[in-house]
Amino acid sequence: xxxxxxxxxxxxxxxxxxxxxxxxxxxxxxxxxxxxxxxxxxxxxxxxxxxxxxxxxxxxxxxxxxxxxxxxxxxxxxxxxxxxxxxxxxxxxxxxxxxxxxxxxxxxxxxxxxxxxxxxxxxxxxxxxxxxxxxxxxxxxxxxxxxxxxxxxxxxxxxxxxxxxxxxxxxxxxxxxxxxxxxxxxxxxxxxxxxxxxxxxxxxxxxxxxxxxxxxxxxxxxxxxxxxxxxxxxxxxxxxxxxxxx
Numbered sequence: 001x002x003x004x005x006x007x008x009x010x011x012x013x014x015x016x017x018x019x020x021x022x023x024x025x026x027x028x029x030x031x032x033x034x035x036x037x038x039x040x041x042x043x044x045x046x047x048x049x050x051x052x053x054x055x056x057x058x059x060x061x062x063x064x065x066x067x068x069x070x071x072x073x074x075x076x077x078x079x080x081x082x083x084x085x086x087x088x089x090x091x092x093x094x095x096x097x098x099x100x101x102x103x104x105x106x107x108x109x110x111x112x113x114x115x116x117x118x119x120x121x122x123x124x125x126x127x128x129x130x131x132x133x134x135x136x137x138x139x140x141x142x143x144x145x146x147x148x149x150x151x152x153x154x155x156x157x158x159x160x161x162x163x164x165x166x167x168x169x170x171x172x173x174x175x176x177x178x179x180x181x182x183x184x185x186x187x188x189x190x191x192x193x194x195x196x197x198x199x200x201x202x203x204x205x206x207x208x209x210x211x212x213x214x215x216x217x218x219x220x221x222x223x224x225x226x227x228x229x230x231x232x233x234x235x236x237x238x239x240x241x242x243x244x245x246x
Contacts, residue, residue, distance in 0.1 A: 013038045014146040022046065026082075027089040029096075032151065036143050041100040045147050046085075049093030055177045057094035058156040059084035060144045060165060062102030065109055073189040074116065080182050084159050087182075095153065097144045105129070106138030124196040137201070141165060145172030161203045183207050 015035045022031035029046040036043055061084065067077030081096075088094030104112025107129060115128035129136050148156065157178040158166060170176055186194050186208065197203040 014043070014143060014150065016150055024085070026085040032147075034143075034147060034150075036101075039101055039140075039143075041143070043100060043143055043147060044098050045151060046096040046098070047151065048088050048095070049091075051093050051095060051151070051153060054093065055155040055157050055175075056153050057088055057091045057159065057180065058148070058153070059088070059094075059096045059159040059182070060141060060169065061096060061098050062105070062139060063098060063100050065103060066112070073187055075190055075193060076184040076186070079184040083182060083184065087159060087180075095148070095151065095156075097147055099139075099141075099144060102139045105136070106140070107132075107134045119193075124200070125193055126196060126200045137164065141168040142172050145169055145174050148174055161205055163202055163204065179204075 013036065015037060016032060017035050018031075018033040020031055020033075022029045027048060029048050032045045032047060034043040034045070059080075061081055062077075064072075064075060064077035066072040067075045068081050069078075071078050084096055088096060103109045104115065107115070111129075111132060111134055114132055115125065115134075118128035118131055119125060123131060126136050148154075153174075155175040155177055156169075157180050158169065158176050159180045159182045160166060161181055161183065166176060166179055181204065183205065191208070194203075194205055194208055198205040198208055
């Protein structure tokens, strides 16, 4: 379903601009900033601990202003971002790449808000994008692959439920030794969205089969799907347990 943007990338397309310490409430990271000359986007990788000599636990996170910053309950993006950072710290080392240019699966913020409006009228997230004349998924993961290569990482354990992301990174030359599920308990606001991701975008979300979103308030603290092994994560520190191997 992913439609790659018409942008040419080579090894010089991404310039490392800055490398600085970034203390957070999750732990102390290195923030490595990049300028994407091909698209004009500014990208950042948060690196925790010693990542050389191992298959690094890695989250490639698409920007989502509404979920990551405003804590929208219509998606699970903010919860996934927090859970990924906790998982990386619990692991002792890892990387989170935050990709700009991915808002609304690559259609941009205003178009995403228009798509939300159409969803209020009964369309699902796929139908809404198409009704606006926009691609279902226009995200490009090649900048993430370039960042990983610049950091010196060739092999990762990918925190993701999205097979398209896995395939895109693999095609860009990144060896993925394991896919680690990153599941968040649904709520009544995002359950239809998550079901569409599973049924139409083929995301691996087995916990929806046993969802109790009708009794889950979107204002509850973030809870990961800890009751459904092997696709689970610890609700206290975000550490994945018994991930499936690829």
